[in-house]
Amino acid sequence: MELKDRQYQEYAGFLRGNVDFTIGKKLEKVAAQKPDYPAFIYQDKQVSYQEFHIRANRFAWFFVSEGIRKGDVVALWLNNSPDYLAMVIGLSRIGAIAALISTELKGEKLAEDINLSEARLLIVEDGFKEKLEEAKDFLRLRYPGKILFYSEVLNLLPEQTENPSCSEVKNFEPFVYLYTAGGVSSRKVVPLNHYRWLLTGETVRIYADLTPEEIGYTCIPFWLNSGFSGAFAAMLASESTLVLAPGFSATAFWDNICKYNTSYFLGTGQMFRYLWAVEPGEAEKKHGVKKVLSNGMPADLFTPFKERFNIPRIVEIYGTTENVGILVNIDEIPGMCGCLYLGGEKQAEVVRYNEETDDFARDEEGRLIRCSAGEAGILLLKVDEYENFEGYINNFEETEYRLLKNIWENGDLYFNTRDLVRLHANDYIEFVKRLDEIYRWRGKTVSAYRVRDVIRKFFGPVDDAYVVGVPVRGYEGRAGLAVVKLLAGEKLNWDKFTEYLKKRLSRAEMPVFIRLTTTGKRLKDNRNRYIEEGFDPSRTKEELFVYDQEKEAYVHLDEQIYQDILCHKFWI
Template sequence: MGLIQEFKYLRGALSTLRMTTPIAKNPKRIFPWVVEDLAKRFGDKEALISDRERFTYRGLDARANQYARWAKAQGVGKGDVVCLLMLNRPEYVVIWLGILRAGGVVALLNTNLTGTPLAHSISIVSPKHVIVDSRLLNSFNGAKSQITVQPKVWVHGESNEYDRIEPAIAAMNNSSIPQAERPDLDINDRALFIYTSGTTGLPKAANINHYRLMLAANGFAGAIGTKPTDRMYDCLPMYHSNGGMVATGATLIGGGTVIIREKFSAREFWDDCVKWKCTAFIYIGELCRYLVTAPPNENEKKHSIRVCCGNGMRPDVWPVFQERFKIPKVLEFYAATEGNVASFNFDGTPGAVGRLPKYLAHRFPTRIVKFDVEAEQPVRDKQGFCIVCEPGEVGEAIGQILNDPSKPTSRFEGYADPEATKKKILHDVFEKGDAWFRTGDLLRQDDKGYFYFIDRIGDTFRWKGENVSTNEVAEAFTVFPGVQEATVYGVPIKGYDGKAGMIAIVSEGRLDLASLRSHVTKSLPEYARPLFIRLKRELDVTGTFKQRKVDLVKEGFDPSMVKDDIYFNDQQMGAYVPLDAALYEKIQSRTFRL
């Protein structure tokens, strides 16, 4: 690789290490009290703002003290849990900061959840209190009967049904909390619960200790290079690690300002960036795709953005996104909220999710190991140990778990549910007694150390003896004119091994299916070309824009179960043909070979 790229990588890596190395050496220095120091330094400078609210650094600190005193008055002590169900707003950050100052743990509930998933998310963390945004009361009340614990409910906003929290907070002293009254906390204590997206099942509550919170704030402050002049645009859900910890933490550490929008809008994104004079924004991959497929906006090149940071930007979107919107720097990273595997793409190589060169591999024990897609388990050799992949070979990314105080980045804190924690740990990987964290992701690493995301385990499937990456197939379709979104999954067919490919597409207007088939034939090997195309008006996504495939897989390609139009890739006809009941029966009865 070139010297310039190597320099960019080293500069980013050293800046990140400079900000994160001191964390373990100062175990009592935790983020809630770091904010107090920031308030002394930056005073009346804007810290968190939106259309509705504004907190200076001093105001943020004072309001957090009120929440800390409220929590203590309500019996919240070290390790006690408070659930927060609230839409994006500056006060969101203030609430969890204050409760953390009292020693409490805040569970950041997904605001899109209802019914069983919401009740489950609350029950598994056994909270003493739940704070509910008045606009989300219907969701909460709908799940209430299924909650297996009985927390005290507080409403933020108007309510005749529950106690309102604002008057209780207003009655609290906002002065600095005396040292003698502060709980005995360090970086090893739990701070937050952040939930997995629950795309394949009920959400899992990931343990986030104060070390991980500091790591997110300081690490990304170093990686992004945040400074007091920065203004970070944050329209991602604040219950998510990117929107809640990374964007806010990194910006505050640098003395900048976070502009918080309630939810993402592709139509108003660039208008907001110009209006608020933003210099940075946080993303997840689908956000970038939505922007690229949106109509031109007069402000899309008039912004002052110097960097965007996030994960999941697809290789087909990256160059188009950067060129169209004139973004100087894209900082892509790879990390799991709860895991010990992380990497940064400091030099901006399109498509790479990070890099770990050989000369740093000993310091960050991340490996890609051979993986059996059908068994959904790593491959073992004759001695029973895992096998490291060769450069360019696809396998599961794993990170070594070490309970060494000098290497806190190698810890795995797990989930609220011990059984869920066990499933993520791989034992006896390279030697008897070792333990490694399973990311659940298939990656490949090239000979220069760059990592490339291939697929989620469980999404990849086998057809005709070959592994099919749903991500790579989707990318081949989404570059075709008129295809706005696509999600790929495998469906079983009676009498055939493996699963056949099926793709659900959202298109802009009517698709030219003949041209699409020609494009796919040139772009993908025969085994990877989906047999079935389902045309949809929209795809089901989580609050963090991750595509939900569970119902799509369940419905399969049975026209009696699917209301949308389905097309079959007919090899004999050389065309995509409508799939009706008669054709469905022919396929199921193996009248012709697939």
């Protein structure tokens, strides 16, 4: 067994044998060993590990004063900051759970996510007051159902700095709720426990060779798994420093990397495209970046990106929001999102699947058939007492839908990712696409079901709607194409319709393309046709529209605009 695999196994064994070791205990240990070492750089100010530890304790006592107890849920609707994470750890220290709410959600859809968590308390960023008013009528918090703004919390923060008793908190208990889309329902709440989070951070530390001297950089929101279980977990595992950027700017990116003397950063698919599209500058060569932690690095950019920006290592990591297993492209093979083996053990399988029947291929005995190298199939992640999947909160149907039992041997259990991947030599896999009614756009997972639901509720002319993700040359993921059927004789008021969508959908959820149809069939029956024809006006007589970012409006998509999109003269 190689050294890194041995380190992985030893840490997993440590966590299993020390169930009292939690995220709170980890921070307490680091703060005691290196109290003055910077944990974060935020708004050009350093926050030491001791300051972060004390801040988490003060938040813990605040939540106790608000009547929050073990097992209670507090929804955090905040921008990235050290205090955001201090609240999470403060809640974990009293056995409570933080539901991490997307800052991109609006109105009824925002309320739905908050309601799914069954939170007793909601903490809101001060700048979100207007958005809160739009969602208030739909909110259904559990008793006492209190809403506090971040500034109000700071005014109420106790002076107590000692560590609250957390002896009853175990690392197999959940401390965070994350959200994911797809499957047989639109949104699901995923519980994340201390064990899985700590092991994920240690996995990244080991296989990316992160050291305490590192300075990481992230602009990924912490309500995303890649932000919370990637950036934050890796920072605490390596006991290093993390720069929290307010957002992503392709033009200012390398200047910021140089400013903070960053040694690694975290990136997602489209982010790399944006960086590549920027005119070359001095900063992109003067930085000290030694490695990139990637989720979705395009195969065609892998080597050119390393060469142009002088990056020694790119560590591609595949993970799910459910945090069952983690796959790593240890050998840096372009286009591969990970390997089925980690820590010397096989974590996953790729099995044959028929897209037309939406079912697995089986042998004569009815068992699933493993793919051979070169074949595409569904990625299944092994579930056991350690790589556990506790199920979605209050969603038994979706939980059962995702779990496959006794598929090769009695008692075996696998999590169905619904990700189509291609198996390559040495058990490496290449991501192909997501199944179900979900797709990735702008680095976010979009629920087609959710977007479709919003469009169908537009009062007036809409009879039906269906949403698919379609590939666009030169862009990562798939752009949303909404097929809209109007009632007979009705016309669409584009100004009202666009404003309606913008108030209810995030930037990633906004359909890039809209196709008006008059078909008499169920729209779902034409799914494959819509994907095949995409947004090419030469392939359909039905009207196509594209969202113009400069005009902030949908415009008619003709052949010229279609060609401009392909040549990146018309940016989507």
